[in-house]
Amino acid sequence: MARPIWTGTLSFGLVAVPVGLYAATEDHSPHFRQLERGTSDRVRNLRVNERTGKEVAYGDIVKGYEVAEGEYVVFEPAELEDLAPGRSRSIEISGFVRFQEVDPIFFDRTYYLGPRGKEYANVYGLLLRAMTETGRAGLATFSMRGKQYLAAVRPEADLLVLQTMHYAEEVRDPHREVDNLPGEVAPREKELATACQLIEALSIDWEPEAYHDTYGEQVRDLVEAKLTGRETVAAAPAPESTNVVDLMDVLQRSLRQAGAGEDSSGQRSVAQPEVAAAKHPPAAKHPPAAKHPPVARDKAAAKNAPAAKKAGAAKRAPAGQDLSALGKTELYRMATEQGIQGRSTMTRDQLRQALEEVARPRRRLRAVS
Structure with missing residues (x-):
């Protein structure tokens, strides 16, 4: 205990x-030591007198409250402890x-x-x-x-x-700290309805176990790659800012990516906002499981037996590959080829599941044709 x-x-x-x-709570973030380049010698922070440059022993340090530039009221540690x-x-x-x-x-x-x-x-x-x-x-x-x-x-x-x-x-006043706050915004009705539809399509249940420190995982993967001499993977660039002129187009493409339905040509289509509102009423807590992003399915997928997971992955994998046997670097390369958004922050399991999702509609469309 x-x-x-x-x-x-x-x-x-x-x-x-x-x-x-x-x-x-506890900190699981990766921690680094400071080393001098070209050596394995650690670099330590020392308490140094800034005037003389000499190191000062901890017992010789007192507290100073600055009342004017260069002028201090001095306290012994015991005075503050009292x-x-x-x-x-x-x-x-x-x-x-x-x-x-x-x-x-x-x-x-x-x-x-x-x-x-x-x-x-x-x-x-x-x-x-x-x-x-x-x-x-x-x-x-x-x-x-x-x-x-x-x-x-x-x-x-x-x-x-x-x-x-x-x-x-x-607590700082946001109106004094943040520039360019929008104030009262009056978006177009169609844009607002589509944005609400997108939020409903991306609604999920709160499952804290589904979220991980992806930066820490990437650091550990990078450490492993360097130890084994494998090629390292660079993170994907940040998304470009959305142009106000293209806002409606971006919203519609986001809906298609979230899985708002498919037409007969195999392209995912977006319903008109009025129809969409009927399909996704505001009171709905979350959309069907098929619309959940890969990160939200981790917990459910973990409940399946390992053999069942591998068998399912083998069925749905692009080109018949067993994705469960691939490493994160190879999965990331395949996700890049498929244009999967957010791949740079995904774990190995999330990359695999995202690739399996990409394979499902293609296989279905080929069967219909």
């Missing part, structure tokens, strides 16, 4: 329960709000909040149940590692979750 990164007391009113704070944030061991809930009313931009990091002993399970469970019944989250402040945090404590299934939050003054 993981050890808590913070321990203290969670309280509301006169009710208090000892709790521990546990990290809810402030309240360094001593706080309490998460005190000051009020309860509806969680849906809090703008997600205020949320920062997520932690699990658990009782520090079985003897506190009843009080912990009472708070969990009461917050679940009322649909409320508790707003609190607490201190950890010399910093005071605003936090939301909310129920999640069978435990409490704490999410640290930004203070209001830390």
Whole structure:
């Protein structure tokens, strides 16, 4: 079991329960060491006096708060540790709000909040149940590692979750930070209807297991390729910006790519917006499974037995190839030849499934002709 990164007391009113704070997420990103080119010598960051260029020992470093250019108020580390944030061991809930009313931009990091002993399970469970019944989250402040945090404590299934939050003054005004915001936009009705149809055609269920750090996977594939001396694959260029003049054409081609139907000539056709709205009403939660992009089918495909997967891939593979036996580099090359969009961010399984999807309509059309 993981050890808590913070321990203290969670309280509301006169009710208090000892709790521990546990990290809810972990970093799987690839990490690199800095090396001097042409050697395997590591390069380290040192604490250096910028005036003398000499390294400074950690024990000789104090904190300085700049009040004017080159002028500082100096603090010893112990002076800052004596402030309240360094001593706080309490998460005190000051009020309860509806969680849906809090703008997600205020949320920062997520932690699990658990009782520090079985003897506190009843009080912990009472708070969990009461917050679940009322649909409320508790707003609190607490201190950890010399910093005071605003936090939301909310129920999640069978435990409490704490999410640290930004203070209001830390959230920037988008109208001051972002140039060229559109303001009130009045799109043409046909463009709006087609854009809504495209969103419905691309609607999927939220399945977190279907999403992966594709950059990390590409880095690991590149490491493997370099170790084995194989040819490396460059990422595809970013898509070009959409021209306002061609907006309707781009929307229609996007619908065809999403799978909005096929005509007798084998070209996927787009229904008129009025007809499309009837096929994809706004209340529909998600379109048929056939319209889901490859990334959303990973979870369902993983449930099939390996032998069935290979047999299915062999049937649907272009030119009769067994795609399940191919490596990512070869699958990427084939996806490039087929013009599959988004291939540079796909995993090996997603590339294989996208190629199988491309093969299905072609095989069907040849059978009809």
